[in-house]
Amino acid sequence: MNIDVGHIAHLARLTITAEESEKFSQQLSSILEYVKKLEEIDTSGVEPTSHLFGVSNVMREDSVRPPLSKDEALMNAPDRSGDFYRVLKIIE
Numbered sequence: 001m002n003i004d005v006g007h008i009a010h011l012a013r014l015t016i017t018a019e020e021s022e023k024f025s026q027q028l029s030s031i032l033e034y035v036k037k038l039e040e041i042d043t044s045g046v047e048p049t050s051h052l053f054g055v056s057n058v059m060r061e062d063s064v065r066p067p068l069s070k071d072e073a074l075m076n077a078p079d080r081s082g083d084f085y086r087v088l089k090i091i092e
Helices: 005-011 018-039 070-074
Strands: none
Touching: 005 018
16 A cells, blocks of 8 residues: 655654655555454444443533632632732733
């Protein structure tokens, strides 16, 4: 299988040497040959899956709660000035 690694590198904005191009071409060809073998396997009786184990999100229910007070919101601030967070100046 002939793979144009130079074209792929160009699309990915990568600069590769001729030796790297040859090496990657061989590696990609090997991967694609393996995928070809996998396509020959009969998977008609196999259920589609995205995870090996059953996975579900563990999330709390949304509920309306009173907001944090200013002191609670600023409790862990590394630096504060009154009722505000103090941050480094980034605009000159």
